[in-house]
Amino acid sequence: MLEIFxxxxxxxxxKRLTKYVxxxxxxxxxxxxxxxxxxxxxxxxxxxxxxxxxxxxxxDVDLQEEKSGIALGAEIRQYDTQGAIVFITTHPExxxxxxxxxxxxxxxxxxxxxxxxxxxxIDCIDTAYHRYMQNKHxxxxxxxxxxxxxVISIEYNDILFFETSSQLHKIILHAHNRQVExxxxxxxxxxxxxxxxxxxxxxxxNKDNIAEIDITKREIRMVNGQICYAxxxxxxxxxxxxxx
Numbered sequence: 001m002l003e004i005f006x007x008x009x010x011x012x013x014x015k016r017l018t019k020y021v022x023x024x025x026x027x028x029x030x031x032x033x034x035x036x037x038x039x040x041x042x043x044x045x046x047x048x049x050x051x052x053x054x055x056x057x058x059x060d061v062d063l064q065e066e067k068s069g070i071a072l073g074a075e076i077r078q079y080d081t082q083g084a085i086v087f088i089t090t091h092p093e094x095x096x097x098x099x100x101x102x103x104x105x106x107x108x109x110x111x112x113x114x115x116x117x118x119x120x121x122i123d124c125i126d127t128a129y130h131r132y133m134q135n136k137h138x139x140x141x142x143x144x145x146x147x148x149x150x151v152i153s154i155e156y157n158d159i160l161f162f163e164t165s166s167q168l169h170k171i172i173l174h175a176h177n178r179q180v181e182x183x184x185x186x187x188x189x190x191x192x193x194x195x196x197x198x199x200x201x202x203x204x205x206n207k208d209n210i211a212e213i214d215i216t217k218r219e220i221r222m223v224n225g226q227i228c229y230a231x232x233x234x235x236x237x238x239x240x241x242x243x244x
Contacts, residue, residue, distance in 0.1 A: 001134040002030075003053055004125075006037040007072060008060040008088070013111070014039065015059060020118045021125065030058075030129055036172050041065065042074040048079035054135075055080055056128040058121070059180040061089035073103040082135070084128040088117070140149070141193070141212055143173070145182040152180055161205040161220075162196075176224055199230040199238060213238055 004021055007244060008014035018037045025032045036043055041063060047053070057076055062234070067075075073085045084106040105128065109120045141156045160174045165181055168228040171189075173180045176195075189204045190196045201203045211223045218230045231237060 002031055002032045002129060003035040003055045004058070005035060005047075005055050006058045007039070007041055007044055007069065008037075009039040009064045010060070011039070013060075017117075017121065020121050021058070024122050030125070030205065031133075032129060033126070036208075039064075041067050041075075044072070045075060045079075046075065052082055053135075054132060056081040056125065057085045058124075059082060059087055059107055060208070061087050070103060073105070077103060080169070084124070084131070086121075086124050093238065118216075129151065143192075145173075145180065145184070147180065147182060152182075154178075154180065156193060156195065156206070157207045157208070158194075160188060160209050160222045160224065160226055161199075161203055163228065164202045174222075174226060174228075197234075197237065199228070199234045203228045203230070205230075205238075210238070 006014060006017055006021070008017060014037055020033055022034055022150060024030075025034075033161075036047055038044065053089070053203050055072070058106050061069040062203050063072070066101060070087070073087065075177045076083060076085065086107045086109060087105055087110060088109045090111045107120065109117055109126050111117065142153045143156055143159060144151055144153045144180055147151070154173065154175050158175045158177075160176065163172050163174070164186055167181070169183055170181055171184045171186055173182065186202070186204055187198070190192055190198050195206050196204050197207050205220055205228055209223045210220055211228070212221045213219070214221070215235065218232065220230055222228065
């Protein structure tokens with residue numbers, strides 16, 4: 001979920017802005033939520049310190065406190081490097097401060113009669129949501145394990161299968177272009193991701209990388225031509241996950 005934060009010290013303007021955002025989220029049925037709407041910057045920072053957040057932030061530049069909205073934006077960047085920040089202000093001449101504080105802003109909306117604030121806010125929501133969903137779709141899930149003093153990371157998509165090693169308590173991971181041996185328990189692997197399937201007492205296969213199954217030989221051919229094996233006990237669980 002993309003979380004939305006509003007920091008505006010004028011109560012009437014804060015309520016109006018919150019309504020613009022909440023109404024649009026409801027109408028479009030977006031996976032977003034106004035988490036905090038406040039007059040105090042500390043409320044947002046306290047939340048970020050306690051939560052791993054990707055957010056969209058609407059910040060009043062001229063907050064009635066020691067910290068300006070742009071300084072708040074710079075502090076937000078320490079906790080949320082991917083978030084989208086939108087500044088709203090009656091002082092467009094202060095835009096240069098975003099460069100002083102090195103805050104990359106999505107937009108800078110002025111509170112004047114010539115600006116359609118609601119439309120600009122909706123445009124920002126659409127842009128931030130599109131980027132969020134794109135990043136979510138492209139997120140790479142990594143399998144990580146220690147090898148000596150190193151931490152090895154392999155994308156789940158690259159994993160073909162696991163097999164027990166001849167060395168006690170060790171497992172061999174077969175990926176597209178490498179093999180990695182590590183300490184672990186084979187039975188724990190299917191619990192890590194639903195694409196991992198226990199096909200044999202000695203094998204766990206990545207279902208997404210199966211090319212074909214020879215039921216007679218109980219062989220599983222992977223997309224790169226490698227072979228792992230299935231036992232009669234587990235074979236029936238594979239019959240419906242690959243093309244006939």
